[in-house]
Amino acid sequence: MIKKIALFGNKIKPEFFGYFLILCNKLIEEKVEIYIYKTFLENFDVQFSKILNVNGTYTCFYDLNPDIDLMICVGGDGTFLEAVTIVRTLNIPIVGINSGRLGFLTNISKNEIESSINSIFEGNYNIESRYLLELTSPSPLFPDFNFALNDITVHKLDTSSMIEINALLNENFLNCYRADGLIVSTSTGSTAYSLSVGGPILLPDANGFVISPIAPHNLNARPMVIPDNYIIKLTIQSRTENCLISLDHRSIAIDSSAELTIKKSSFSIKILQCSDNNFFSTLRQKLMWGVDARN
Secondary structure (H helix, E strand, O other): OOOEEEEEOOOOOHHHHHHHHHHHHHHHHHOOEEEEEHHHHHOOOHHHHHHOOEEEEEOOHHHOOOOOOEEEEEEOHHHHHHHHHHHOOOOOOEEEEEOOOOOOOOOEOHHHHHHHHHHHHOOOEEEEEEEEEEEEOOOOOOOOOOEEOOEEEEEOOOOOOOEEEEEEEOOEEEEEEEEOEEEEEOOHHHHOHHHHOOOOOOOOOOOEEEEEEEOOOOOOOOOEEEEOOOOEEEEEEOOOOEEEEEEOOEEEEEEOOOEEEEEEEEEEEEEEEEOOOOHHHHHHHHOOOOOOOOO
């Protein structure tokens, strides 16, 4: 039974006010305890602050109540990825309500809020486990949280010259990628950046990673699917001192001589999916499969 809800988001757009009010009223109707991300609460319109009876706030992983039954994320996929950095290892399921545009992770549309929230409180949902990518290096690059749900990307920085990335799989040399960069994505992230550079779509339970070069100099360098129990090691050569590395929405400049190790995380993120809103229906809707462009 769901008794405690965490609300996560950044800001409610004016055109989404009416839909967010529907969510608020449903939570009030269910008489659940509500905990809100502090920044989200500070950006609320006054009317929402008066409507919701807030039981507490949180700012990060370290002060989030571990007894929370469900986190509701309001925003786009970028906001959902931020929510992952808050939940981490707490095993709190996350469900996403899309107030933005595409939304693969935040797959409840604004017109489905009432029916989806009803389904959740009626128990008509599934919980999916999604593993992350873990990044390690001799010098910690993301010391607070070195994991990514979607992808880890190495990219050239402030130069027109491509970079060279040597990739090893389980200590076996795979390839030297001469390209603008390289994406290593999870099956969850296969519909994100990797897809935009020609990578394949993997089902969430496919248990694979996708290695996708970005604008490769050699057109024979194609995206590749590997088992997710492989360990990937990357070394970089660049004409400049720095390159860019991204873990989902977080990016930093690193020394181009850095050695990177990427592997499957030891924990998973729990994602709540309403029973009538599965991965296949999301694909058809978001990618407009079957839609006649002539209409």
